[in-house]
Amino acid sequence: MKFMGYRRANGTVGIRNHIAIIPSVFCANNVVEHIARQVKGAVALRHPVGCSQVGFDLELTARTLIAMGRHPNIAAVVVVGLGCERFKPTELYEEVKKSGKPVEMIVIQEEGGSSKTITKGVKIANQFAQQEVNRPRVECDLSELTIAVKCGGTDATSGLAANPVVGAMSDLLVSAGGSTILSELNELIGTEDMLAARAINKEVSDKVYAAIFAVEDKLRSGCDDRYVGRNELISPGNYDGGVSNIVEKALGGVYKGGSAPVTDVLEYAIPPQPGQKGLFLMNYESHDGEVVTGMIGCGAQIVAFTSGRGTPAGFPFAPVIKLTGNNFMFEKMKENFDFNTGDIINGEATIKDKGKELFDMVVDVANGQQTAAELLESYELFCVARAMGSNPNA
């Protein structure tokens, strides 16, 4: 099966064609936003990091911003630096350039302030837009499509309807040769035996156990007796919605990955090896923005995001399909949702049929159909992960 996408110089396939304006440090955010506002098709990747970090935190900053610049949904990149930051804009520029896409760098201290940098940045970005924005889509195989799956604002309908539908869609995509990335390993605690048994070999099975146990150890180490009531691993909203504990929540969450074999466990924002396809786990936790950013950094061009209680969050350059199983919230927050699985809760539809319907929507969105979050210009899910201490298992 085919879809229409944008083939980049390095062979990867995008489903959107944006110009990314990327600050190498948060000090450049305002300049970046001013540039993006003035250029059609441009997106600002505002973030709060880039300065005064060391070790693995700095590695995550570098890895993430480079992965965003190299992402196939991005046609061209303008790197905006300040000039004294620890994560150097030259490193970002050089690494994006290796992907073969057009990239330029401007540095605020060298240009002589905000206004001059904005003027120059707008000029560069407009040139990129003229070159790139009307690039035609070309026929691509579904094996070149990767979807990230995520749940946030979970209630019990997520585990009963929306997540199983995403899983059914994932099974269809994987059987068509495509790929799915599942993460939020803290929310898979209790399902490690099930996932490890689906690993394609012993090495991957060991990686599944190691990743889930590492996140469990990390969470336990963060609990503090002084703050009883702040140590729960599920949110008050989850609990009020009828999900009693982390194992029950995990069983509802793991459904998003369907039933395919586990191809590999990926590290944060590092894409699979060329030729690797299928269902992947990504080694990270469940902060909505940080984990979605990591999965997009791993190469996902599109996101399926289930939310029983509703969330408006979107990503600057990747479509996010919002689903719910909660009929009440679907009506109440209609403008934020793309797909309702509440008819399963009503006993009026099957998971299999809804999975096929969602799969068809995924292909439509890959072909260019705008999602609710895109129409509302939501961008909140772009967040750079933090290592949270010295543990390199992020």
Place this chain on the structure above:
Amino acid sequence: MKTLKFLVLNPKDTVAVLLENGTKGDRVLVSEEEIILLENVEFAHKVLIADSTKNDPVIKYGVNIGYMKADAPKGTWIHGHNMGCDRGKQKESF
């Protein structure tokens, strides 16, 4: 008395999930057996469908999701107050 919509996700399950808000005295019909709600239970919350004793496993999705903290008859609302879980929590008091 109202007959409530519910889901039993796996034949092994010891709980049903309500698909609408239930009031004490309402019923669910599980495999033709009438189970009367012993208390109010909200939409998407769990109702015990098998008489259970302390430390019995609670089964949902066909998998052990926790254990009974005390004996309870069918029709009981099951949530964190009467179901313990050794995974993901350090202390019962949390």
